[in-house]
Amino acid sequence: MKKALIAYHSRTGKTETMADYIAEGLRFAGIDVVLKKISEIDNELDIVGYDAYVFGCPTYHKDMTGGMKQFLFKANLANLKGKIGAAFGSHTHSGESAPMIYDTMMHVFKMNMVSLGPLNLAENMIAGNEGPKACQDYGKAIGELFR
Numbered sequence: 001m002k003k004a005l006i007a008y009h010s011r012t013g014k015t016e017t018m019a020d021y022i023a024e025g026l027r028f029a030g031i032d033v034v035l036k037k038i039s040e041i042d043n044e045l046d047i048v049g050y051d052a053y054v055f056g057c058p059t060y061h062k063d064m065t066g067g068m069k070q071f072l073f074k075a076n077l078a079n080l081k082g083k084i085g086a087a088f089g090s091h092t093h094s095g096e097s098a099p100m101i102y103d104t105m106m107h108v109f110k111m112n113m114v115s116l117g118p119l120n121l122a123e124n125m126i127a128g129n130e131g132p133k134a135c136q137d138y139g140k141a142i143g144e145l146f147r
Contacts, residue, residue, distance in 0.1 A: 025139020085111035
């Protein structure tokens with residue numbers, strides 16, 4: 001069975017909720033999913049061995065968190081070239097984090113990125129009906145890249 005790693009940072013729980021719904025979408029597509037907080041990943045050896053990688057982080061002060069930046073340096077050491085990739089994030093008033101992660105995965109890591117671009121949701125959408133569905137659909141779209 002194909003495996004995906006969803007690695008994320010979440011301070012308020014909104015980005016973690018997104019990760020859970022994206023995982024559901026991937027599971028609907030028949031993909032085995034492992035969810036990990038980036039704080040649980042010590043080095044690049046904790047990242048290798050997956051067929052797809054989905055990285056998520058909220059936007060704070062129009063940027064990704066320092067922890068996510070450090071995590072991306074670890075991920076770069078794992079040589080993810082050609083692997084399936086996607087990025088997501090939550091925000092209150094701006095949403096720079098998810099596009100920055102997506103661009104890093106596509107241009108620096110040279111990954112096969114989901115064509116939908118990054119999933120970027122305002123925090124108030126996550127608790128409603130549209131947010132969870134958007135996340136599940138995003139997971140399904142990532143799963144389609146396995147075919």
